[in-house]
Amino acid sequence: MSVRNFDALFAPRSIALIGASNRPHSVGNVVAKNLLSGGFDGAIMPVNPHAATIEGVAAFRALEALPQCPDLAVVATPAPTVPGIVADLAKMGCRAAIVISAGLGAAGSSGRTLRQEMLDHAKPKLMRIVGPNCLGLLSTPAGINASFSPVMPARGDIALVSQSGAIATAILDWAGSRGIGFSHVVSLGDMSDADFGDMLDFLSTDRATRAILLYVENVTFAKKFMSAARIAARAKPVLVIKSGRSAEGARAAQSHTGALAGSDLVYDAAFRRAGVLRVLSLESLFEAAATLATGIRIDGDRLAILTNGGGAGVLAVDWLEDLGGRLAEIGASTIEQLDAVLPPTWSHGNPVDIIGDATPERYRAALECLMQSRDADAVLVINCPTAVADNMEVGKAVIDVAKAMPRFPVLTNWLGGTTAAPVRALFAAERIASFESPEDAVRAFTHLVDYRRNQAQLMETPGAGVIIAEDDVAAARQIIAAAANDGRAWLHEWEAKEVLRLFGVPTVPTHFVPSPEAAARCFAEIGGPGVLKIVSPAITHKSDVGGVRLGIETSGQMLDAAEAMIAAVRAARPDATIAGFTVQPMVTRGDGHELIAGIARDATFGPVILFGRGGKEAEVVADRAVGLPPLNSVLARQMIAATEIAKLLRGFRNVPPVDMDRLTETLVRLSELAVLLPEVRELDINPLTANDQGVIALDARIAIDPLAERDAVAASRAVGPAIRPYPRELEHDVALRDGTAFHLRPIRPEDEDALAEMVMACAPEDLRLRFMGPMKAFPHQTAARFTQIDYDREMALIAVAPSAGYGEGPIFGVVRIVADPENEDAEFAVLVRSDMKGRGLGYVLMSAILDHARARGLVRVHGEILRENIGMRNLARDLGFHPRPSREFSDVAHVSITL
Known part of the structure; x- marks a missing residue:
């Protein structure tokens, strides 16, 4: 980059x-x-x-x-x-x-x-x-x-x-x-x-x-694109239209998950994750361009509609509902103010229909009331041509009011052709958003809403992250390596479930047996009711060939079911080799929802996580959402909310809501698996049953590359995560001169509250020296920006207690570097909690971040220090930083070190 x-x-x-x-x-x-x-x-x-x-x-x-x-x-x-x-x-x-x-x-x-x-x-x-x-x-x-x-x-x-x-x-x-x-x-x-x-x-x-429009046919370097797009979208609006919305990549998939995670869904997930707003047509891109050209921004999703034509107002409301917008509720005080300036026959609601004979003065008065009331976050002004009012003069009145309150968003729709065109041209010259139809105007408003919502979601604080023990990761790798050495492309079901169990995903205990008689003996040991499934390397979807039997109550039934299953499978697939069966207890959960969750690999963006409605009809219904790992609790909840089945998961009538915390955690754990086990090509949990008691994987399939452990060339061709995951390898323990122990680790999004508490625990003078100005508060948006970082371009290390988990405080110190796009030069900043100053923690943090800078190949690290900050200047000198040329009378010292 x-x-x-x-x-x-x-x-x-x-x-x-x-x-x-x-x-x-x-x-x-x-x-x-x-x-x-x-x-x-x-x-x-x-x-x-x-x-x-x-x-x-x-x-x-x-x-x-x-x-x-x-x-x-x-x-x-x-x-x-x-x-x-x-x-x-x-x-x-x-x-x-x-x-x-x-x-x-x-x-x-x-x-x-x-x-x-x-x-x-x-x-x-x-x-x-x-x-x-x-x-x-x-x-x-x-x-x-x-x-x-x-x-x-x-x-x-x-x-x-x-x-x-x-x-x-x-x-x-x-x-x-x-x-x-x-x-x-x-x-x-x-x-x-x-x-x-x-x-x-x-x-x-x-x-x-001030705004960026993209027309994308394909992305070449996904990690590079995601890093740049996330940075750009936080600085200014970025809108994209992507052509080629096909699922070509899904045709070669071997599992439900792979088939459902089509390439366009992955692009959609990538744009959303970066904070980029995607539009689906050139017309929408044009509308977005017109809106952005005005510099308009909104703070909420409530739209008020002011019109002289009731029909046009109703059309706008219809489009607002279809596009997921929200019609503002006009408060009683605002209605009272409107009553004072409008004829008695006005609509007394939203849309605010001020009647067909509306004069410029009536438009002006009504618009002023709506903008001053703050009942809405934006106003759409519609004008239908009439013979009793000059629509150009009405337009000028709207411009006057909009200029008087420039921070309040105003969109306009002058209907018609010959008489409306000059007014729309005037609006464009005055940087007032103007559209040719109510539909266009409402769609432009919802684009602004979606963009704001995307940005807000990127700043949400997640819950504590999950920790997968290194021993469990190693054990999972051993299972995969054994299968790869056997030349297998699939793990057996019981192996797949063991991998899931090692990553903390609840599964049903599953036992492999080679014969009907062994199935009956296994049933006698685990008890009933039980489930029997065929095991054949040639059969992907067992239920399609009669390879699944539920609700078996006795050993005799198990024996009969196994013998009948062999006959059914051989009739359906005479070419298939039958290796045996799996026996497992049958899990019955009242009001349980059948879901699908899994991992697929995209040729451009690498591993992706899929969630949606499961069961036999998963591919037919195709109710699913895709996300890019690494996921946290906020991102996982957003994935769930993007599906239609999410409405059922919230509960209805006498069906209680599912345990959303457990369901969210399952997706986060799958995300960790996708990152830590790159050998997994596809993973399919279908069904993943969920209810108010939790979740459990009833069936699981994992596809691997047989050469993943043996062929370094093949492994190198695998596309890694498009977003750099949490760099757990940077975690390590340190001790100060006085023996005080700390755990140094990269900062995580869930550390937001602990970081804010650390900053507020610092003395005002220390904060002034760090931020080069007074700091009275550390608001959510600032704390989120400092904790939700791109580990590829930015790194921040925090010092916590040795036993502290992810998202747990207190934080005693933090150091960060931000690199330039060339990966040559980085700027540093460091803050140690006031009660820890003078004990060497700042030196330890700076040494650790410089070690990281060397490891990633940076050439220089530099920083700016207030000249009065003698302690920080001495620390920089002790670490080998040298002064850089600066203005003679500057109050800032510039220091740098060549690595």
């Missing part, structure tokens, strides 16, 4: 266009015209071996003839020439190139693809490549139109990043007609180098960008 040399892309001092042309309508000619007319104030140097001028500007015959090395090169030449051109540019010192040329998938002279040859030439010089096979790049702050787009967008604060050039031009054309501007538009094409992760990293800190 890197934004190195991105300044050459978005703020170059000079641009060379290789392949510039005077031939009308050629790509080289269109790009040349766009570059020269875009407003770029640096040098533009066309390169063409056969032309003295390009569009009236002096051209150069070859790269060697250029008067200076360009910061940015735009390449629009035939594919076979591109690797050589990139090689020459890299030797010159050019730092970035936009390769518009297509066809680089063909083989080059070396036998490698032209694309790979190009990258091989660029990499040693750290030259960045956008493309190939792309539309190009447009950046309005720098006046760059290095593309063959037919339009140059107006300047705005929305960035658009698209894999498809055609989609990018469609969005630009649509936005131009509505006066919506962009900061940057980037067509990534084949994403040979610069990809979504890189662009999100750059745009997250780009001051010219």
Whole structure:
């Protein structure tokens, strides 16, 4: 992940266009015209071996003839020439190139693809490549139109990043007609180098960008994308539309779980986990762009509707209900205020119908009442054209009120064509969200609600995490290794259940027997009622071939059932080898719900967790949700809530609600299994029975790679978790000079309360020195931000008592580093509880974080310390930090250490 040399892309001092042309309508000619007319104030140097001028500007015959090395090169030449051109540019010192040329998938002279040859030439010089096979790049702050787009967008604060050039031009054309501007538009094409992760990293800190739109066909490096997307989405709204919503990856799945966890569901889960808002159509993306262009933000989900047409208001309410929104309740005091300014025939409810003859003054008065009342979180103003009121004047009245209260969200819908268009244009010019139909406006509002809800959910504090003992993990690995050494792709049912038991998932004791007679003897030992299942390596779904018998009451019945089962299975599958049976006690739980839970592996995002309605109809009903590990209690509950069966799990009539804590914990434990046992390819618990007494796995199947333990190459091809899991390997015990023992471990989301308590236990002066300003409170959002970290880009270690569990305090000290996207430089911060100062805990914490920085390959660690903070400056000096140049009269000392 890197934004190195991105300044050459978005703020170059000079641009060379290789392949510039005077031939009308050629790509080289269109790009040349766009570059020269875009407003770029640096040098533009066309390169063409056969032309003295390009569009009236002096051209150069070859790269060697250029008067200076360009910061940015735009390449629009035939594919076979591109690797050589990139090689020459890299030797010159050019730092970035936009390769518009297509066809680089063909083989080059070396036998490698032209694309790979190009990258091989660029990499040693750290030259960045956008493309190939792309539309190009447009950046309005720098006046760059290095593309063959037919339009140059107006300047705005929305960035658009698209894999498809055609989609990018469609969005630009649509936005131009509505006066919506962009900061940057980037067509990534084949994403040979610069990809979504890189662009999100750059745009997250780009001051010219307030919102980001993505058109995604596929993600290449999932961990990189997730890390960048989570950071960007916390800084500004990120919206995405993903094409190709198919389940192609599910077709080869071997279990219910694998079949249900289709690729698009995984993308959906990834976007949700990152805090990115997904929309499902270009129309929705356009609406979102229009909304974001206004800078509108909301604090809740209550919508008030103000209209002069009752029918239009009712349509808006219908759409609000269909899209999951909430109609605001108008309070008695607000109704009283509206009564004072509206005719007696107004609707006296929400929608606030102020009658068809509504004047601008009536709109103004009603809107002021609604905005001042705070009964709603946003107001949608609808206007239907009438002959008795000037809708332009009504629009101006709405703008006046909205400007008087700029923090209150106002959306507008002026119905009609000829008379409404000028008003909508005025709204766009005044940055008031405007839509052509009530449906569009309501959908835009629900997008804002969903985005806010996503962000709030990311900040929820989970309960204490689960701890899987290392001995149990080792025992589970031994079971898998034994099966792999036998060449098996599946664990036996009793092995799968033992693995689950080791990870704390309740299971039914299951016994393997080789014959009907052994089944009868086993039944006599465990008692009844019992369950008999066939064991055959060729049979995946036992019940489909008569391989399951329930409710067996006696040993004789068990013997008869086993013999009958052999006959039934042989009739259905004569080719199947029967290895024996499993016998287990029958678990009957009144009002128990049959659920499915499991693990599947996605080619892009690695392991995923699935939950939903179970039983025989699991694949037919397909009521399921997918989540990315690692999960915590909050994320697991969100998965459960996303299913239809969640309504039943809450209880109904005389059926009590299920034990949600146990169900949630089961998903968290499966998440730990997915992370700690990468050898597991698929895991299927169906059914997982749940009721108010808890949960229990009645059947379980685990697929493994037979080569997982023996073939290092095959193991290396497995895609790991897209989100770095909790790095338990960093946990260790330490002792201070006085012998006081502590346990150092990475911080976890459930440590939020303990961290807040630690901060508030510190002296105000210590907090001022740490945060470089007064700190009176440590609110939830701040504490959540400090505890819900990306272990890939950020690390925080805390000191707790040796016996403290996850989420348990007190915390005595915390140290953190945040690395740059290049993984070279990181900034540190450290805080020790005031009553622990002077005992060496700060030195221990800093030493531990520096060890981690060295291990992950960081080059430098730096920090800023108030000059009056003598203790921290001395600590930094003792650890080997050196002063960095700073302003002569600055009150901040800059220190750094080279690792």
